[in-house]
Amino acid sequence: MATSRRNRVVAGVVLSVMVGVLSGAAAFTFAYAEGTSYLSNDPAACMNCHVMREHHDGWSKSPHHAFATCNDCHVPHDLVGKYTAKAVHGWRHSKAFTMQDFHEPIRITPGDLKLVEQNCVRCHSSLVGDLPGHGGIGGNDVNCVHCHAGIGHGAPR
């Protein structure tokens, strides 16, 4: 269900980019809202939206600050996947930010959580590689954040 939402959004992105090229309006929105920030690896880029500020603050105090940037955790690390995801995020967040129609507090989508945990394992496979099913990926598995809640930007409390 999360993935189907993603697919719909991907379609939306592709479409909007085309429309954007033609009309420029969507593209302008996307750009003005720093949707393009998503193409950067600099955490400051995420900060272009105040709603990301707390996560940035939390991250800069977390142990990971030294090892992992937002994108290390939040985007896939194969090139295609990386830019698709960035486009998807960029569009979804820009739209949400503009419409102000998103649920607060902001919650990660199941799909993105899955993605994040793939990144956990990418870096920590040496440590968790032997744990049964520790892809840590949803479904019949035990998720990293079940125990390491708030690992990225400090526990919610």
Add this chain to the structure above:
Amino acid sequence: ALYSNIATRKAEATQTVFKVVELTEGTINAAEWGKNFPRQYDTYKRTVDIERTRHGGSDAFQKLDDDPRWRVLFSGYAFGVDYREERGHAYMLSDQDTTERVTDFKQPAACLHCHSSIIPAYYKAGLEAGVPADEAHRQEAIMKGFEKVCAMPFAEGRKLVDHPVSCVDCHDPDTMALRVTRPGFLNGIKVLAKSSDPLPHLPSVERWRSGDRAREYDPNIDASRQEMRSMVCSQCHVEYYFKGEGKLLTYPWQYGLKVEQIEDYYNDVQWKDWTHKVSGAPVLKAQHPEFEMWSQGIHARSGVSCSDCHMPYVRDGAVKVSDHHVRSPMLNVARACQSCHRYDEEEIKSRVATIQDRTQKLMIRAEEATVALIKAIEAAKTAGASDNDLAKPRELHRKSQWRLDFVAAENSMGFHAPQEAARILGESIDYARQGEIEAIKVTPGGGARVSMVAPINPIQ
């Protein structure tokens, strides 16, 4: 449309406070403050809203009709005549004016301490009592005026106030910093700080205790901002009584905040709220011990303040403002709970329901036990038992009813401290049934069957 919309968003991000009007200690009218702080004022006004929740909300129904056992439990006392579900801050003064507890009974002006924006009135009364009018003596004047007003009849004191709780009661008009203004709390917390009750959830008190104690504990000097986010509420959401002839409003915290510590204090000072009309026992009335109950719970222990749940931050464009529509968090779960608990709204509501339903079931059990005790004492008396015979049953009625009422009068139906609420009810039941036993024993000719038990098919 879209891009101009985004432009507004970005503008908001940089918006700051415009000082439209001068605010002083004398500015009681919230509308005035609202000119400088429109966002907070808008939400503050919403406390007029009426909405019910499973165990709370702001529909001021008659609790005595909802559960008639309370007519028996309160018999001979004003609460047995009119006792309603409480509602939003906007109503605090008018609800007090119209309750039959005021219209049909004599009450002191001490009542107004928690139902009105009364500090300027206290100050004025203090000056009239001769305290010098300079800044240095300001607090002294307020405390003096507090004593004077407490002693007045309700009607006389009522003339001195005209506004429910207002901004100035919780905020410093110059800095907007939180502060405690209520004399009752300032006195109470001082005494509590001197007690030996461990208060891990109030670190500033523990710090003061381990210091030289050169001066008394003062929340406005010692408390952290996070503590203040609870203390401003605890000015009023606490157990209290009127001490002596001067009807001085007093918080009974000399030995600590737990139900039995407060009881010890009342026993020491030989306090009773009234003599129960049926049992003749010298009983106590508990009143909204939210601060005391919260103090026993895991949230307080984890540094979670009243305001975190009852005044959560809401994002208004780019700025976060505290929701001054103080109400049941069950009407605002996303902001009140989800910032800390990652479950969907339905799940969170059902967790709260589980805790509250459990509490209520046990509470009704305690009500039935205490009512059975009252009936047993009545039966014993009718059969000719002497006051001397009835001393112990009455003593046990006092103990059981105090514990029962402590949970019933607390307004979260056990949520603020689930296990503690259940423990207190367990003790209430024990004392009530022990009292019934004592009553039966002193009943000439043995008591009639006064308590009922649901039968199961006995196993042999």
Add this chain to the structure above:
Amino acid sequence: ALYSNIATRKAEATQTVFKVVELTEGTINAAEWGKNFPRQYDTYKRTVDIERTRHGGSDAFQKLDDDPRWRVLFSGYAFGVDYREERGHAYMLSDQDTTERVTDFKQPAACLHCHSSIIPAYYKAGLEAGVPADEAHRQEAIMKGFEKVCAMPFAEGRKLVDHPVSCVDCHDPDTMALRVTRPGFLNGIKVLAKSSDPLPHLPSVERWRSGDRAREYDPNIDASRQEMRSMVCSQCHVEYYFKGEGKLLTYPWQYGLKVEQIEDYYNDVQWKDWTHKVSGAPVLKAQHPEFEMWSQGIHARSGVSCSDCHMPYVRDGAVKVSDHHVRSPMLNVARACQSCHRYDEEEIKSRVATIQDRTQKLMIRAEEATVALIKAIEAAKTAGASDNDLAKPRELHRKSQWRLDFVAAENSMGFHAPQEAARILGESIDYARQGEIEAIKVTPGGGARVSMVAPINPIQ
């Protein structure tokens, strides 16, 4: 530096899973498994350690000496002779051999279900009973053998086993995946799934319920890995009784997991564990309802499994392994709690102590009430009350003692579900004191003073 640091550890990491020996369903000896999984085996062996905690730990002291009220409460039953604090898994078989409940009383081999690595023995017994020896009939043979062995005398069954719980009891030898092997649990959870008791903490059961129910619920097919992390423990850490002549080990979950639902089941089947020697009541014995109590708590509700707290991951060089030194989390707070609760160890311990001390205080109150009831019934009987007179007091003794024992026999001193434990004790107290009242009423000439109350200075 850190990255290279990780790199060097990587080499170490790949050594872990190295198939030295073939493991089969027949491999009971943990040492064999240890050759493939030395890290887990090392920690598994440590369950021999002895260490005490405030309310738990692994020092097998005599509970009857620690709190002699239990000699009265258990009078006429094996538990009144020898009842110890439980300890590590390594001792489960030898402690069963040496308890006076086995040496001095007749027991069935059903006992061995949870005290030994018994599946191969069940399988063998199943084949002997004529179930075909092929893979397709394997589970059928095990279930058949289970029935056969349950019915044997203890001594006879004991000859079939020689190892405490072992790897094969929780792990599939091929995949190492978690699995449930115990017939008692497989039968129990099936019945539970069919009940209408809401089980939000077991999503796979709720999923099965909303499905077509074509086949019965099977944890090894339906349960998620996170659920398995609790179910492997719930094979044994549950309430049980021996059904009928065949002494078939049965988990009483037909109506649900709550204390009153289990009581309803026992009443339906007219079950009693023994007749109380002093009161003559048909009483029940509760046994380690950890799974049942945990199910009522907020941790279960939040998806926190037994293993999360009792088998936390431990970093062993470059790899993380589950700590197979199953024990009190209070001996391992850093790993058991701090990954989820970011408070220092002392703070966490004192939160647990607050919950457990509260439970214990209320539990002792319930013990005293139930003992008072037993004495009251005795007094009534001595004074000449008939069995008919005593039916109701005895019925209430059954109810109060069942609830008291449900909390006392549960091994977390209320921690697994703090409010629920207190609620249960509150009900226990109510029934005990009601029973006392009923007993006094049927006592010819009125009962003597059987219950004691601490006096306070009465207020007039």
